[in-house]
Structures are given as C-alpha cells and as structure tokens.
Amino acid sequence: MVLAISFLEAPLKFRAPGVTVPVGLGIGRLVFRALNRVETVFAVAVTGAVAAGDPPVSVVVPAGGAVVVLAAQLLVIRPGLNRRSDRILAGEDLPRSRAHLLYIAAEAVKVLALLALGVSALTA
Template sequence: MLIKTTHAPRCARALMLLIPPIWLGLIIGISFIEAPLKFTAPGITIPLGLGIGRRVFLAMNIAEVILGVLLLIALISMWRNHRRQELPNFGKMQRYSFIALILLLIKTAIIRPLLAVHTDRVLEGSFEGGSTTHYYYIGVEAILFVVLLLLMVSAIRGLIPPTAAIDGVAKNNKEASEH
C-alpha cells in the first residue's frame, strides 16, 4: 500500500520504482560482467570482441534510452501532481533522475561516438587499441550506477510506506485474526 501518494498516477509511481533497478541490472549485466569477460573467452580476438561489443552496447544504449524516456515521462507525470500535493522525497527523485538522464546523454551523444571512432581504427588495423575514452565511459557508467542506486532508494522512501505503517497493518491483521 502506498501512502500520501494516492494523488500521483499509479503508472508513474510504478515506473519510478521499477526503472532504476532494471537499469542497474542492465549496467551490471553488460558493463560490469559481459564486457570484461568477453575478452577472456577462448578464441575471442580483439576485432571479434570489439564487433560483438559494439552490437551489445548499441542494444544496451537503445534500452537505456527507452528507460530514460519512460523515467522522464514518470517524472513529468509525478511533477504535475506534486504541484497540487507534495510527494515525499520528490525533490531527490527529481534531482537523481535529471542527473541520470544527463549522464545518459553524455554517454550516448559524446562518449559512444568517440569510442566508435577508436574501434573503427582498431578494426581497420590502423590503431592498436586502448584509449582513454574507455575510461571516461567506465567513469560515467560508475557514476550512473551510484546515481541510479540513490534514485532507487529515494523512490522507495518516497513511494513505499515506512515500517511503522507496515507494523500498524500487521497489528490490525493480528487483532482481526484473534476475533
């Protein structure tokens, strides 16, 4: 049961609660697990790993953009209702959402195109690999990870009742079962 947020659209609340953990799972699965392990697999050459990585990260980026758009829609929907009746923790949800969207924009519009130039050169054979751009990508991804964790915690604290309310429900249920 959600408290003090019944005026906020249910779909927007659900999106605000679901998008951060889904996005975090995507980052963990692709950036933190798949990408590093890919190059340690037997028979994977640098060009083959780069080719696979480009496709995987393109798919991940498309999924992230979709999640970002859904997050923005949820945020706008909640903001419209927040103006009428204050939502707990909405300021933090708003701040972390905007930071996540800005980081996504930086990754998509600046860093990925620069990485594409580097990987093109490696695939042509005119460059050995290893660019500082990868470190920028990793840095932005790590910051995004932390921001999404903070967004998830803020959304949970703002949209799910505190334990006192849950204890009260449990107490009422216990009393009802005794009668």
C-alpha cells in the same frame, strides 16, 4: 542491466578463448548499442513519469543525473569510441584509450544515480 553488461560482460568477453580484439569489439558494439537503446526507452519513461508527477527532489535529482550521464555517453563519449573501434577493425594498431576509462567512470556514476533513484522512489 548496466552492472551486468558494463562491469561483467564487457571485460570478460576478451578473456574468452578464441575471442580476438576485432570479434570482441564487434560483440561489444552490438551489446552496448542494444543496452543504450533500452536505457534510452527507460530514460524517456522515467522523464515522463517525473514530469507528470510531483516527485520530491530526492527522486528528481538522481533521475535527472542518470539521464544526463546517459546523454553524455551517447552524444559525447560513444561517438569517439565508435570511431576508434572503426579504426581498429580497419586494421590500425592503436594504444589503449582513455575514453574507455571515461565511459567506465560515467557508468559508475550512472549506477550510483540509479541506485539513489531506486532508494528514493521506494522511500518517497
């Protein structure tokens, strides 16, 4: 889901004919809000499974890393992006944001952590 939404849907929607920046921002906010809710449910489930079991460090570290990155995205990065998109939707013309690059970097780290978690969980 992270790969499909963050690295395919998000950049492509602005290239679709007729999609304006306000429409793209509105779609993006809805899609990422839904993604983050699903990710949060999965993070709680993974955290519970790790806490209930006795997994090796090779499972605990990437699981914890993915949860920490998600928390940083939700609590630190997304609020600033939401404030910025509110301003754009209100009609302000703002320059490109470096916060988007930070969010993308966090997504890449999260994908790597999830990949490591999957491999570790299958081989543990």
